[in-house]
Structures are given as C-alpha cells and as structure tokens.
Amino acid sequence: MASEKWNRRGTYSNFIKHLKRIHPNEYERIVSSDAAYLSEEENVFSNDRTTADLGNIKYKQNQFILSITKNLIIKCGLPFNFVEHASFRDFLKDCHLKFEPVSSRKLKRAVIPLLKNNVLKTIHEALNNINHLTLTVDGWCDRRCRSFLGVTCHFIDSKMIPQAYLIDFLRFRSPHNGESILRLTEDVLNRFNVKEKVFKIITDNASSMINAYKFGLFTDEEDDAFDYQTHSISNTNSLPDDYDGKLYLIFYHIQFAESELQ
Known part of the structure; x- marks a missing residue:
C-alpha cells in the first residue's frame, strides 16, 4: 500500500497516525466500518425485536460477541487481547462454525461504549x-x-x-x-x-x-x-x-x- 520501501525490521509504532496522514482513504474506510458495526450493535439492543430476524447469522454473531464481552471480559476480568489468541479462536470455531473473528480494537471502540451507555441509562432511571x-x-x-x-x-x-x-x-x-x-x-x-x-x-x-x-x-x-x-x-x-x-x-x-x- 505504501509507495516507499522500508529496509528496517520491526513494526511501525504509530500505525494509526501514519495511516491517517499518508493513506486517508484507507483510514476512512476502517473508521466507517467501526461506525457501521456500532449501528448494528444498537439494533441488537433495541427493544423492538420484531424487526430482528432471530435466524439471521449476523444477529447471532452480534449476540455471541456481546456474551463474550459481558461474561468473559467484564465479569471474569480477562484482557481484551485474549479474543485474538489463536487457541481461543480455535475454540470458537468448535463452538460456532460460522463465527467471524473479532478484534480487541472493535471491542474497545464499539461494544464496551455501548454497554456502558446502557448501564448509565439504567442508573439514571433508577436515581430519577x-x-x-x-x-x-x-x-x-x-x-x-x-x-x-x-x-x-x-x-x-x-x-x-x-x-x-x-x-x-x-x-x-x-x-x-x-x-x-x-x-x-x-x-x-x-x-x-x-x-x-x-x-x-x-x-x-x-x-x-x-x-x-x-x-x-x-x-x-x-x-x-x-x-x-x-x-x-x-x-x-x-x-x-x-x-x-x-x-x-x-x-x-x-x-x-x-x-x-x-
């Protein structure tokens, strides 16, 4: 993707800033994909589930990700990056054949903020x-x-x-x-x-x-x-x-x- 060749070893320590400055089109595409995922998660939390197709693979995928976040990361206190571990992904393949791997970045930027907003909404309603x-x-x-x-x-x-x-x-x-x-x-x-x-x-x-x-x-x-x-x-x-x-x-x-x- 980059026009220049780098002869040094190792990874680029500030890849996101490099992508935003040198490759703005690719950066916008990644950001828009996260925004689309967030909108899908909001639909999952919607009370109006008559419009949701319970047999839809994407719906089950979102529910599976929510369960991982709530039960393993929040309640068990596991780190975010464990979802990217090869052994954990092999385990998910055995449990869910059509499961798409999820990144820790997506959990931090999409799933966790949504769960936090729902909890804060519940607290506000109780305190009112x-x-x-x-x-x-x-x-x-x-x-x-x-x-x-x-x-x-x-x-x-x-x-x-x-x-x-x-x-x-x-x-x-x-x-x-x-x-x-x-x-x-x-x-x-x-x-x-x-x-x-x-x-x-x-x-x-x-x-x-x-x-x-x-x-x-x-x-x-x-x-x-x-x-x-x-x-x-x-x-x-x-x-x-x-x-x-x-x-x-x-x-x-x-x-x-x-x-x-x-």
Missing part, C-alpha cells in the same frame, strides 16, 4: 425515581501507583429493596487534597443530577477525606462520634422533618469504615 441517597467515597492505587476515586450510591427503592450502584470510577490526579476530592464529588453529583438528594457521605479516616467534606458542608461530629461508639440504630441520624431537599451532606467519621461497610 428516588428522593434521598447515601454516597460512599474511597480512593485506590493500582500497581503503577496511579490513583483513582470510586463513588457509589446506596438507597432503598419503592419495593423496599436496598440498592447499590457504582456511579463513577475516576482518575484521581494530584494534588490529592480535600479540594480535589470535593470537586470530583460535586462533578459526579451534577452529572447524575442528584446533588440535592444526597443525605450522607460515608468515607474512611483519611485527612484529605475529612477536609473535603468538612469545608463548606454541614457536619455533626458529636452525633457521628456517638453513633460510632454505640452502634445503636435508635441514635443514628435520620432525615429531619423540615428537610427541604437542599444539599445536606454529613461527614460520617468512621475509623476502619471498610470493615464497617462489610
């Missing part, structure tokens, strides 16, 4: 039907010492069933101070439009967490300390009778909060 919720916020570091901030919400639905959702898992860049934690938390609340529904925030004993939710927010340290020492249900904070729906955050100061939540 409640009036009050509680947040838990915690930070983690991976093996490369990159910091992340996880935010979960907890509430009781209309059927009196406790529900818990991971609403966001953010890259937490420095500085790791209270202002940064507060800013990220407010961004998440504004994105889900639940800022006025939050009643309590539960976190650990880190100084940055304490500073984040003490600064400019309502606190009741005496009641929280009393609740932690007695563990009495009758003494826990409840919604006040004159609660007006405004932001009413309480820093729930619990040492070893992780063991308490379990």
Whole structure:
C-alpha cells in the first residue's frame, strides 16, 4: 500500500497516525466500518425485536460477541487481547462454525461504549425515581501507583429493596487534597443530577477525606462520634422533618469504615 520501501525490521509504532496522514482513504474506510458495526450493535439492543430476524447469522454473531464481552471480559476480568489468541479462536470455531473473528480494537471502540451507555441509562432511571441517597467515597492505587476515586450510591427503592450502584470510577490526579476530592464529588453529583438528594457521605479516616467534606458542608461530629461508639440504630441520624431537599451532606467519621461497610 505504501509507495516507499522500508529496509528496517520491526513494526511501525504509530500505525494509526501514519495511516491517517499518508493513506486517508484507507483510514476512512476502517473508521466507517467501526461506525457501521456500532449501528448494528444498537439494533441488537433495541427493544423492538420484531424487526430482528432471530435466524439471521449476523444477529447471532452480534449476540455471541456481546456474551463474550459481558461474561468473559467484564465479569471474569480477562484482557481484551485474549479474543485474538489463536487457541481461543480455535475454540470458537468448535463452538460456532460460522463465527467471524473479532478484534480487541472493535471491542474497545464499539461494544464496551455501548454497554456502558446502557448501564448509565439504567442508573439514571433508577436515581430519577428516588428522593434521598447515601454516597460512599474511597480512593485506590493500582500497581503503577496511579490513583483513582470510586463513588457509589446506596438507597432503598419503592419495593423496599436496598440498592447499590457504582456511579463513577475516576482518575484521581494530584494534588490529592480535600479540594480535589470535593470537586470530583460535586462533578459526579451534577452529572447524575442528584446533588440535592444526597443525605450522607460515608468515607474512611483519611485527612484529605475529612477536609473535603468538612469545608463548606454541614457536619455533626458529636452525633457521628456517638453513633460510632454505640452502634445503636435508635441514635443514628435520620432525615429531619423540615428537610427541604437542599444539599445536606454529613461527614460520617468512621475509623476502619471498610470493615464497617462489610
């Protein structure tokens, strides 16, 4: 495809940029194929399945790819590139004779974003039907010492069933101070439009967490300390009778909060 000949060994380390700059026609063809695949996946998720031919090979192919993504990659935590392994493709040929190989790039750019959008839609619908919720916020570091901030919400639905959702898992860049934690938390609340529904925030004993939710927010340290020492249900904070729906955050100061939540 390229007009020039290269005498060096190895692969081109930035092939996509090279393709976009030197071979724009081929690049557009690859991008358009991914867009067409995404539109097909949206049809698979459509509730109107009367138009879908259940005997269609392409439909079964898409369902098979969705099952691989949900059950093997998401639930089992396998890497994306395992779908390109020769042994895995031989296994798929034994299970599905007409299965077309799928690339990890297609899973990342087409299937995963679609599944994420569907999950976010479900979370938005659930949060729109409640009036009050509680947040838990915690930070983690991976093996490369990159910091992340996880935010979960907890509430009781209309059927009196406790529900818990991971609403966001953010890259937490420095500085790791209270202002940064507060800013990220407010961004998440504004994105889900639940800022006025939050009643309590539960976190650990880190100084940055304490500073984040003490600064400019309502606190009741005496009641929280009393609740932690007695563990009495009758003494826990409840919604006040004159609660007006405004932001009413309480820093729930619990040492070893992780063991308490379990």
